[in-house]
Amino acid sequence: MELTTEQFIHDFELTLNEQQQTILSTATPSELFVALAHTIRQYYTPLWIERNKKLQENKDKIAYYFSVEFLPGRMLETNLLNLGILDVVKEGFAQLGIDFTQVKQAEHDMALGNGGLGRLAAAFMDSLATTGYAGFGNGLRYKYGLFKQRIVNGYQVELPDAWFGSIGNVWETRKDHDIVDVRFFGNVYMTDAGNGKLKPVYSDAQVLRAVPYDVPQLGYGNGVVNNLRLWDVEIPEEYELSYPTIEDRRRVEDITAVLYPDDSSDEGKKLRLMQEYFMTSAGLQTIVKSYLKLGLPLERIYEKVSVHINDTHPAVAPAEFMRILIDEYGLEWDDAWNATQKVMSYTNHTILSEALEKWHTGLFAHVLPRVYQIIVEIDNRYAAQMSAQGVDYETIENTRIVRNNQVHMAHLAIIGGHSVNGVAQIHTELLKEDTLRDFYKVSPEKFNNKTNGIVQRRWTQIAAPGLSKTIDKWIGQGWRSDIHELRKLNEYVDNSQAQADFWEVKQLAKQRLADYIEQTTGVHVTTDAIFDVQVKRLHAYKRQLLNVMHIIKLYWDIKDNPEGEFTPRVFIFGAKAAPGYHFAKSIIKIINELANLINNDEQIGDKLKVVFLENYRVSLAELIIPAANVSEQISLASKEASGTSNMKFMMTGAVTMATLDGANIEIKDEVGDDNIVIFGMTKDDVYNHYATRDYYSRGIYDNDPVIHRVVNTFVDGTIPNCQREGSEIFDALITYNDEYFLLQDFTSYVEAQEHLTQLYADRARWMHMSMTNIANSDKFTSDDTIRQYAQEIWNLSLPSHGKHRI
Numbered sequence: 115m116e117l118t119t120e121q122f123i124h125d126f127e128l129t130l131n132e133q134q135q136t137i138l139s140t141a142t143p144s145e146l147f148v149a150l151a152h153t154i155r156q157y158y159t160p161l162w163i164e165r166n167k168k169l170q171e172n173k174d175k176i177a178y179y180f181s182v183e184f185l186p187g188r189m190l191e192t193n194l195l196n197l198g199i200l201d202v203v204k205e206g207f208a209q210l211g212i213d214f215t216q217v218k219q220a221e222h223d224m225a226l227g228n229g230g231l232g233r234l235a236a237a238f239m240d241s242l243a244t245t246g247y248a249g250f251g252n253g254l255r256y257k258y259g260l261f262k263q264r265i266v267n268g269y270q271v272e273l274p275d276a277w278f279g280s281i282g283n284v285w286e287t288r289k290d291h292d293i294v295d296v297r298f299f300g301n302v303y304m305t306d307a308g309n310g311k312l313k314p315v316y317s318d319a320q321v322l323r324a325v326p327y328d329v330p331q332l333g334y335g336n337g338v339v340n341n342l343r344l345w346d347v348e349i350p351e352e353y354e355l356s357y358p359t360i361e362d363r364r365r366v367e368d369i370t371a372v373l374y375p376d377d378s379s380d381e382g383k384k385l386r387l388m389q390e391y392f393m394t395s396a397g398l399q400t401i402v403k404s405y406l407k408l409g410l411p412l413e414r415i416y417e418k419v420s421v422h423i424n425d426t427h428p429a430v431a432p433a434e435f436m437r438i439l440i441d442e443y444g445l446e447w448d449d450a451w452n453a454t455q456k457v458m459s460y461t462n463h464t465i466l467s468e469a470l471e472k473w474h475t476g477l478f479a480h481v482l483p484r485v486y487q488i489i490v491e492i493d494n495r496y497a498a499q500m501s502a503q504g505v506d507y508e509t510i511e512n513t514r515i516v517r518n519n520q521v522h523m524a525h526l527a528i529i530g531g532h533s534v535n536g537v538a539q540i541h542t543e544l545l546k547e548d549t550l551r552d553f554y555k556v557s558p559e560k561f562n563n564k565t566n567g568i569v570q571r572r573w574t575q576i577a578a579p580g581l582s583k584t585i586d587k588w589i590g591q592g593w594r595s596d597i598h599e600l601r602k603l604n605e606y607v608d609n610s611q612a613q614a615d616f617w618e619v620k621q622l623a624k625q626r627l628a629d630y631i632e633q634t635t636g637v638h639v640t641t642d643a644i645f646d647v648q649v650k651r652l653h654a655y656k657r658q659l660l661n662v663m664h665i666i667k668l669y670w671d672i673k674d675n676p677e678g679e680f681t682p683r684v685f686i687f688g689a690k691a692a693p694g695y696h697f698a699k700s701i702i703k704i705i706n707e708l709a710n711l712i713n714n715d716e717q718i719g720d721k722l723k724v725v726f727l728e729n730y731r732v733s734l735a736e737l738i739i740p741a742a743n744v745s746e747q748i749s750l751a752s753k754e755a756s757g758t759s760n761m762k763f764m765m766t767g768a769v770t771m772a773t774l775d776g777a778n779i780e781i782k783d784e785v786g787d788d789n790i791v792i793f794g795m796t797k798d799d800v801y802n803h804y805a806t807r808d809y810y811s812r813g814i815y816d817n818d819p820v821i822h823r824v825v826n827t828f829v830d831g832t833i834p835n836c837q838r839e840g841s842e843i844f845d846a847l848i849t850y851n852d853e854y855f856l857l858q859d860f861t862s863y864v865e866a867q868e869h870l871t872q873l874y875a876d877r878a879r880w881m882h883m884s885m886t887n888i889a890n891s892d893k894f895t896s897d898d899t900i901r902q903y904a905q906e907i908w909n910l911s912l913p914s915h916g917k918h919r920i
């Protein structure tokens with residue numbers, strides 16, 4: 115939008131005075147932030163209203179992205195950037211003598227997600243608005259996001275993430291006119307509806323009110339505003355008498371109280387099921403209502419509506435949609451089923467079976483009696499249809515929804531929809547050949563791949579403004595709106611002046627991170643060292659422990675030969691462990707104790723430092739990622755569905771140390787073998803070991819003296835204060851046969867690291883690699899990923915008013 119600095123200053127001061135009732139000289143950063151947010155709201159509100167009006171007038175098809183997680187982080191800078199007024203606001207603040215950074219830090223990260231899955235959902239929201247597609251989010255308005263992590267004596271301590279704080283969510287708006295009711299529990303039986311049909315009658319059901327709060331999603335430079343709708347729970351007034359005590363009310367409020375802090379496993383909790391159904395039912399009810407306002411026939415709703423099921427959490431959607439169409443609007447089963455399958459589509463985000471939700475039928479039928487009846491009917495019809503088509507008994511049994519007293523949510527999502535996608539090529543292949551192979555056999559046409567992506571704007575223009583200016587200098591600003599122009603950088607990857615510029619901007623980012631490290635941990639690190647970073651959730655399959663084993667090896671190398679040549683390295687970790695994931699927490703403790711040992715050893719000095727940064731989150735990622743030289747993406751091949759931080763590191767000039775897993779493979783394809791460092795087993799190697807059961811980690815431990823010494827270091831007292839954790843790790847690696855093949859991959863990892871050190875020593879070679887990574891990262895823009903979803907899965911066209919500049 116067009117905005118002069120003067121106009122902005124005027125609007126801002128007015129808002130500060132009138133809404134915050136304060137003046138510049140006394141306002142706190144938090145008050146300034148709220149005033150700024152409200153100023154921005156005034157700018158985008160007319161666009162938002164216009165957008166909704168146009169979509170309805172033109173009857174454009176809308177895709178709804180259902181997800182229990184959205185992890186946008188801070189929204190202020192994104193909103194300013196996308197409105198095209200970030201520089202104006204920074205200039206205005208400079209004139210007013212306000213520190214923009216301080217104000218921006220007053221915003222609490224919106225952390226309604228665990229990790230990659232939630233961050234991807236947020237990225238898709240941004241990209242939908244930016245590409246102009248009508249794609250809306252549907253989720254939950256948790257009062258507490260992912261826990262805040264503190265490290266105390268080396269241990270993770272979890273604290274509630276009270277992200278609403280004193281100022282609430284400044285971007286949201288409560289929408290009373292879209293309130294709906296959601297039913298749980300009770301009994302249900304069918305009775306004659308009088309028109310030859312049956313209708314359900316409920317008794318003793320719990321009725322809860324779903325209240326939507328809408329959060330705008332602004333497109334980059336195009337005036338589009340889409341909507342992210344988050345549902346909150348309330349007790350309907352007419353039922354208040356049923357909740358006489360605060361405890362009673364609290365049990366209800368729990369539904370939107372807290373995000374489950376587990377990034378992969380099914381908690382098996384009733385509350386989780388209630389959360390999932392609550393947002394799915396509320397979302398679907400309002401979608402049907404707004405579709406009916408168009409005056410079109412309900413059985414053709416698929417022409418105007420798509421519903422995307424993000425992982426299995428909202429996978430009750432096909433059954434709930436059937437319930438709404440049949441019970442509430444009287445559609446015939448076959449018409450309803452035809453519409454449902456055309457509306458629904460599903461993304462799988464992991465092959466780890468514990469993340470494919472299954473519910474005990476008893477629990478499910480107790481919480482959602484009517485939906486359970488419908489699921490049983492869907493399942494019976496499915497089995498009958500498969501059988502009629504001549505599908506063998508075993509395949510039918512393997513793919514049924516209700517099996518062994520469990521409701522298989524992934525099966526419901528696949529059977530009840532028309533599309534199943536994985537999130538990177540290798541992941542989709544694994545779904546077809548292994549995890550979901552029976553489904554692939556019966557409906558291969560449903561399967562497709564959509565490799566994940568990232569919002570390049572956040573990771574360059576916002577997180578790395580210095581880098582962005584350097585890119586501008588060499589290839590102009592075109593890449594800011596067309597990321598594919600980044601490829602022009604390929605021409606300069608061997609230009610010594612360009613290399614010097616990109617080196618320097620990385621050094622500045624490293625210095626900023628070094629300052630933060632010193633402030634928060636007291637550890638001094640030098641930017642002469644290689645900054646080697648592994649930031650992601652703590653999980654055994656991601657193999658932070660392999661990184662630790664390499665560090666231990668380096669420690670012994672220096673201790674054995676203190677005068678030897680050594681390229682200094684700083685190893686930086688950031689990782690939250692699920693609170694109930696004991697082993698992951700032991701690894702955090704080990705990293706911290708190892709860090710203490712190494713960082714306080716004078717003989718080691720600046721050669722080696724280990725830093726664990728607490729409370730890893732989106733805003734911290736923005737500081738860390740642009741400062742990395744090395745991006746550690748070392749999961750056991752086949753286990754990381756895609757990864758997305760790997761893409762962010764690449765885009766900001768880190769070189770990837772990678773296994774052939776997830777999207778690492780596609781990064782390699784983009785940059786070529788010489789600009790990435792690959793090590794370790796392939797997915798086929800891993801599966802061969804599974805097939806032959808010939809892996810024996812103790813054999814490696816017994817025969818390889820380096821590995822022997824590294825593994826012993828966990829238990830021989832070298833690392834103080836962690837005997838218990840050390841022996842747990844020893845047991846996992848040796849006694850329990852090393853589930854993730856760390857010992858098998860160790861030697862190849864060490865060699866790859868040695869190779870990388872040599873590469874770094876040759877500055878021209880290294881900068882060639884680093885810049886080649888930046889130049890070819892355009893492939894991973896989530897704008898393109900979402901275009902593929904829109905065109906190939908949701909069958910959306912761009913709304914006619916989609917692309918006007920503001």
Ligand code: GL7
Pocket residue numbers: 228229230231232234377378463464469537566754755756757758776
């Ligand atoms: C994940 C995958 O583990 C990760 O590899 C992928 O990039 C992400 C987004 O598709 O989804 N699956 C999952 O359950 N979580 C992920 O981050 C928590």
